Amino acid sequence: MIISGNRATKTGHQSLFGTKCSSCGTKDSLEMYTFSRYFHVFWIPVFPYKKEAITQCNHCKQILNKKEFSSDLLSQYEEMKANIKKPYWQYIGAVLFAVLIISVISSVREDNKKDIAFLNAPKAGDIYEIRTTDGQYTLYKVSEVKTDSVYILFNQFQSNKQSGLRQSKMNATSSFITEDYLPIAKKDLLVMKEKGEIQGVNR
Numbered sequence: 112m113i114i115s116g117n118r119a120t121k122t123g124h125q126s127l128f129g130t131k132c133s134s135c136g137t138k139d140s141l142e143m144y145t146f147s148r149y150f151h152v153f154w155i156p157v158f159p160y161k162k163e164a165i166t167q168c169n170h171c172k173q174i175l176n177k178k179e180f181s182s183d184l185l186s187q188y189e190e191m192k193a194n195i196k197k198p199y200w201q202y203i204g205a206v207l208f209a210v211l212i213i214s215v216i217s218s219v220r221e222d223n224k225k226d227i228a229f230l231n232a233p234k235a236g237d238i239y240e241i242r243t244t245d246g247q248y249t250l251y252k253v254s255e256v257k258t259d260s261v262y263i264l265f266n267q268f269q270s271n272k273q274s275g276l277r278q279s280k281m282n283a284t285s286s287f288i289t290e291d292y293l294p295i296a297k298k299d300l301l302v303m304k305e306k307g308e309i310q311g312v313n314r
């Protein structure tokens with residue numbers, strides 16, 4: 112379950128001099144507080160989305176929110192708002208999320224680079240993660256590398272899920288059929304990778 116919602120934190124406080132309370136008429140009795148409301152996921156702030164303000168009278172305790180401000184209070188609020196430091200920490204969740212996405216993308220890119228390097232210089236024992244034309248997943252194993260081609264051993268197992276490639280029965284040495292092999296031209300390996308037929312290389 113994802114717990115999310117919004118919270119507000121105080122960003123400023125100022126005593127308002129020269130202003131009368133609209134309720135009890137007391138002069139210099141108003142305090143203005145400003146808040147920044149932010150969206151959170153699991154209490155980690157993601158982004159701020161609303162600025163709020165209230166005044167409280169020290170004498171009669173009346174609280175007014177921004178919608179109820181007189182034009183005088185509004186202009187004092189605008190002045191105060193200009194000096195409020197932006198609560199940048201309220202973006203921390205968004206920043207963390209961006210960092211996570213970037214690191215996932217760069218690790219996928221690194222994997223892809225590594226796969227291409229392995230396919231450019233195949234070695235006996237390399238395991239290719241294969242997605243067949245009918246959408247099944249299986250493993251191929253390079254048994255021998257010749258000048259222009261590689262000899263591939265098929266696996267006796269297939270899975271309809273990519274996660275099936277990690278099954279221990281598929282990865283066992285005995286699961287590769289050694290009675291027969293398929294020669295594949297080295298230059299076709301990268302084409303198979305581009306087409307998504309070879310999904311990954313394990314060495």
Ligand SMILES: [Zn+2]
Binds near residue numbers: 137169170172173
């Ligand atoms: Zn008052």
